[in-house]
Amino acid sequence: xxxxxxxxxxxxxxxxxxxxxxxxxxxxxxxxxxxxxxxxxxxxxxxxxxxxxxxxxxxxxxxxxxxxxxxxxxxxxxxxxxxxxxxxxxxxxxxxxxxxxxxxxxxxxxxxxxxxxxxxxxxxxxxxxxxxxxxxxxxxxxxxxxxxxxxxxxxxxxxxxxxxxxxxxxxxxxxxxxxxxxxxxxxxxxxxxxxxxxxxxxxxxxxxxxxxxxxxxxxxxxxxxxxxxxxxxxxxxxxxxxxxxxxxxxxxxxxxxxxxxxxxxxxxxxxxxxxxxxxxxxxxxxxxxxxxxxxxxxxxxxxxxxxxxxxxxxxxxxxxxxxxxxxxxxxxxxxxxxxxxxxxxxxxxxxxxxxxx
Amino acid sequence: xxxxxxxxxxxxxxxxxxxxxxxxxxxxxxxxxxxxxxxxxxxxxxxxxxxxxxxxxxxxxxxxxxxxxxxxxxxxxxxxxxxxxxxxxxxxxxxxxxxxxxxxxxxxxxxxxxxxxxxxxxxxxxxxxxxxxxxxxxxxxxxxxxxxxxxxxxxxxxxxxxxxxxxxxxxxxxxxxxxxxxxxxxxxxxxxxxxxxxxxxxxxxxxxxxxxxxxxxxxxxxxxxxxxxxxxxxxxxxxxxxxxxxxxxxxxxxxxxxxxxxxxxxxxxxxxxxxxxxxxxxxxxxxxxxxxxxxxxxxxxxxxxxxxxxxxxxxxxxxxxxxxxxxxxxxxxxxxxxxxxxxxxxxxxxxxxxxxxxxxxxxxxxxxxxxxxxxxxxxxxxxxxxx
Numbered sequence: 235x236x237x238x239x240x241x242x243x244x245x246x247x248x249x250x251x252x253x254x255x256x257x258x259x260x261x262x263x264x265x266x267x268x269x270x271x272x273x274x275x276x277x278x279x280x281x282x283x284x285x286x287x288x289x290x291x292x293x294x295x296x297x298x299x300x301x302x303x304x305x306x307x308x309x310x311x312x313x314x315x316x317x318x319x320x321x322x323x324x325x326x327x328x329x330x331x332x333x334x335x336x337x338x339x340x341x342x343x344x345x346x347x348x349x350x351x352x353x354x355x356x357x358x359x360x361x362x363x364x365x366x367x368x369x370x371x372x373x374x375x376x377x378x379x380x381x382x383x384x385x386x387x388x389x390x391x392x393x394x395x396x397x398x399x400x401x402x403x404x405x406x407x408x409x410x411x412x413x414x415x416x417x418x419x420x421x422x423x424x425x426x427x428x429x430x431x432x433x434x435x436x437x438x439x440x441x442x443x444x445x446x447x448x449x450x451x452x453x454x455x456x457x458x459x460x461x462x463x464x465x466x467x468x469x470x471x472x473x474x475x476x477x478x479x480x481x482x483x484x485x486x487x488x489x490x491x492x493x494x495x496x497x498x499x500x501x502x503x504x505x506x507x508x509x510x511x512x513x514x515x516x517x518x519x520x521x522x523x524x525x526x527x528x529x530x531x532x533x534x535x536x537x538x539x540x541x542x543x544x545x546x547x548x549x550x551x552x553x554x555x556x557x558x559x560x561x562x563x564x565x566x567x568x569x570x571x572x573x574x575x576x577x578x579x580x581x582x583x584x585x586x587x588x589x590x591x
Numbered sequence: 592x593x594x595x596x597x598x599x600x601x602x603x604x605x606x607x608x609x610x611x612x613x614x615x616x617x618x619x620x621x622x623x624x625x626x627x628x629x630x631x632x633x634x635x636x637x638x639x640x641x642x643x644x645x646x647x648x649x650x651x652x653x654x655x656x657x658x659x660x661x662x663x664x665x666x667x668x669x670x671x672x673x674x675x676x677x678x679x680x681x682x683x684x685x686x687x688x689x690x691x692x693x694x695x696x697x698x699x700x701x702x703x704x705x706x707x708x709x710x711x712x713x714x715x716x717x718x719x720x721x722x723x724x725x726x727x728x729x730x731x732x733x734x735x736x737x738x739x740x741x742x743x744x745x746x747x748x749x750x751x752x753x754x755x756x757x758x759x760x761x762x763x764x765x766x767x768x769x770x771x772x773x774x775x776x777x778x779x780x781x782x783x784x785x786x787x788x789x790x791x792x793x794x795x796x797x798x799x800x801x802x803x804x805x806x807x808x809x810x811x812x813x814x815x816x817x818x819x820x821x822x823x824x825x826x827x828x829x830x831x832x833x834x835x836x837x838x839x840x841x842x843x844x845x846x847x848x849x850x851x852x853x854x855x856x857x858x859x860x861x862x863x864x865x866x867x868x869x870x871x872x873x874x875x876x877x878x879x880x881x882x883x884x885x886x887x888x889x890x891x892x893x894x895x896x897x898x899x900x901x902x903x904x905x906x907x908x909x910x911x912x913x914x915x916x917x918x919x920x921x922x923x924x925x926x927x928x929x930x931x932x933x934x935x936x937x938x939x940x941x942x943x944x945x946x947x948x949x950x951x952x953x954x955x956x957x958x959x960x961x962x963x964x965x966x967x968x969x970x971x972x973x974x975x976x977x978x
Contacts, residue, residue, distance in 0.1 A: 269928035285927060300909055303928035306942075347906050347976050348913075 238350040243284030246356030250399040265292035265299040270308035311335035323494040324570030354397035369393035373582040376404040386574035386587035455502035472568040511559040514588025535576040597961040601954030608803030614847035618840035643842035652786025664777040664798030667811035668698040671794040678818030686739020688713040693937035723752035723885040734766035745779035751894025760791040782891040793817040804848035808841030864892035895951040910972035
C-alpha cells in the first residue's frame with residue numbers, strides 16, 4: 235500500500251508520517267505539504283518555516299516530500315466563502331471547508347492521480363471498518379484533542395481512502411513518540427485559530443481589507459428599542475455576548491440575530507439566547523442517514539463547535555434539511571457553523587453533519 | 592524511485608563541467624590567501640581572480656574592468672537595476688520611469704517592482720505577444736524621454752524564446768536616449784554568443800551554473816561610461832562596485848566553464864537542437880492535446896516547453912520524477928511549491944492552460960538515451976493522469 239501523508243509541519247502530522255514509515259517502510263510513504271495561502275500568515279500550514287519543518291521531518295524519516303500549490307482552490311473554496319459568509323451575517327468554519335474541499339477532495343484526487351492508495355493526516359480521530367465492510371468515523375483517543383468534529387462531513391468514499399495514524403494516541407503520547415523518533419517538531423506548539431488570519435490584525439483586520447464593514451444598530455429582541463451602535467455588523471456572531479453590554483436588570487446581553495442588510499443586531503437576556511433547536515442544510519452522512527423511528531426522526535448527540543459538549547437531540551430530515559430539536563434548549567448556534575451528529579448508542583461514532591442555516 | 596535518472600532541467604542548473612571542477616579544486620583546497628592582502632598567499636589568489644576575470648572578459652567581448660563578479664545571476668540583476676538607477680537618480684536630470692518586460696525572470700521583475708516602490712518611479716511592464724517575444728510596438732510606446740532604465744532579457748527562462756535585442760536596443764536608443772539598457776543574459780550564455788549582447792546593452796548579467804560552472808557565482812558586465820552605485824558597501828572590492836571577499840574558486844570555475852562552453856558551442860547547439868526537436872516531435876505525435884509553446888525558430892536549442900491539455904503540470908512533474916525523469920513546471924517559490932507562471936500569463940494564456948505547462952531543458956551532457964527515456968515516460972504519465 236502506498237500512502238501520501240499530508241504534513242503541515244506540526245507534531246501530529248510529523249508523528250503520523252513517522253508511524254506509517256515505521257509500519258510500512260519509508261519507500262511506501264510520501265509526504266506532501268499543501269501551500270494553501272498566498273498571503274501573509276504567522277501560523278498554520280503555509281508559512282515557509284512550517285514547510286521547512288515538514289520537509290526536514292520527511293528528510294529525517296527518509297521520505298520523499300512534495301509541496302502542492304492549492305492556493306487558488308483555497309481562495310475559491312475557503313477564503314472567498316468565509317468573506318462572503320460574513321458579508322451575509324453568517325459565521326462559516328474555514329477549517330471544515332478546507333477539509334471538505336481541499337484535504338479530502340483536492341488532495342485525495344491528487345493522491346489517486348499519483349497512484350496512492352490512501353491519504354493520511356495528523357487528525358485526532360479514528361477510522362475503523364465494521365464486519366459488513368462499512369467505514370466508521372470515531373472520536374480520537376484523546377478526548378481533549380478530538381478532531382472528529384472537523385471531519386464529520388466525510389463519507390464512505392473518502393473514509394475508504396483515509397488514515398488517521400495518531401487517532402489512537404493522546405497528545406502526550408504523540409509528543410513522546412516525536413521525542414523518541416528525534417523529530418524536530420516534538421515541542422512545537424499546537425496551531426491556533428484560522429491559518430490565514432494574522433494574529434496582529436485579527437479577524438476584523440483581515441475582513442476589513444476584503445469587504446466593506448458597516449456600523450449597525452443594537453436593538454432589544456422584544457421591544458425593538460434602540461440600545462446603541464455596533465462598529466461593524468458583519469463582525470457580530472449569533473450567541474456572542476462580548477461587547478453587547480448589560481440589560482437594565484444588570485444581566486448580560488446576548489446576540490440573538492444579525493441582519494446585515496438592515497444593519498441591525500438584536501440582543502436579549504440569557505433566556506432569549508437559547509433555542510429549542512436548529513435547522514441544518516448541506517447534510518452529510520458517514521454511512522447513509524440513520525433509520526427513522528415512527529415519528530420520522532432519529533435520536534442523536536449534537537456537537538456545535540470544535541470542542542463543544544455532546545447535546546442529546548432528535549433530528550428530523552425534511553426536504554434536504556435537518557431539523558434538530560435539543561432535549562434541553564441550548565445557546566443559539568450561529569448560521570454558517572457546522573453541527574456534527576454522533577450516535578447516542580455508540581457516543582464516539584460520527585453519524586453525519588450539517589451547516590446551520 | 593527509478594534507478595536510471597534522466598536530467599532535463601539544465602535551465603534550472605546544469606552539471607559542473609570537468610574543466611570547471613579542475614579549475615576550482617586548486618583554489619578550494621590549495622590556496623589560502625584573500626586576494627586583497629599584501630603577501631605571497633594573497634598575491635596567488637589575486638592572480639587567479641584576475642586571470643579568471645581576464646578570461647571572462649575576453650569571452651564576453653568586454654574589458655576586464657567591465658566585469659563585476661557577483662554571487663550569481665540574481666545579485667547581478669539586482670545590482671544592475673538598483674545600482675544603475677541610483678547612479679542616475681543623483682544626476683542633474685533624474686529619470687522618472689523604468690521599463691521591463693512582463694516576462695522577465697523574478698530576479699529582474701521583482702527588483703524593478705521593489706525599485707518602483709522604493710523610489711516612487713513609474714514601472715512600465717511591457718507584455719510579450721502570444722509568440723513569447725517582446726512586443727516592439729508596446730516597448731516603443733513605453734520608452735519615453737523620462738525613462739532611465741530599460742531591462743529586456745536575452746532569452747526567456749521558461750519558454751526559451753530569444754528576444755530581438757537588436758531591435759530592442761535600437762528602440763531604446765532612439766526613444767529613450769538617456770536610458771541605461773540592462774539585459775539578463777542568464778539563459779542566453781549556454782547557447783548564444785554573449786559578446787553580441789554586450790555589444791548592444793550597457794549592463795549584462797550571467798550566472799555560472801547555467802553553463803556548467805558552480806552555483807553561487809555570476810557576473811554583471813558594466814560597460815564603461817555606465818554609472819553604478821554599489822548595493823553592498825564594505826571593503827570596496829570589485830572597484831567599489833561590489834564589496835565582499837571575492838569567490839576565487841567560483842570565478843575560476845565560471846571562467847573555465849564559459850571557455851569550455853564557447854569552444855564546443857557550435858557542435859553542442861546543433862546536437863542538442865536535434866535532440867530537442869526529436870523530443871518535441873515525438874511527444875506532440877504520441878500525446879494527444881500537446882502544444883509546443885513558441886516557434887522553434889525563435890528559441891534556444893536547449894528549451895522545449897510543452898502544454899498538455901487537461902493536465903496539472905504539478906502532478907505530472909511528480910509522476911515523471913518517479914519514472915526517473917527530472918523536469919520542471921514554472922518557477923518554484925520559496926516554499927518549494929510551483930507558482931503559476933507569470934510568463935505564460937503575460938502571453939495571455941488561460942490559467943488552466945498555463946498550469947499544464949512543462950519545461951524540458953537540455954544541456955551539453957544530454958544524451959539520446961535520455962531523450963528515449965523521456966519519450967517513453969511522458970506518454971505513460973500523461974495517460975495515468977487522464978485516466
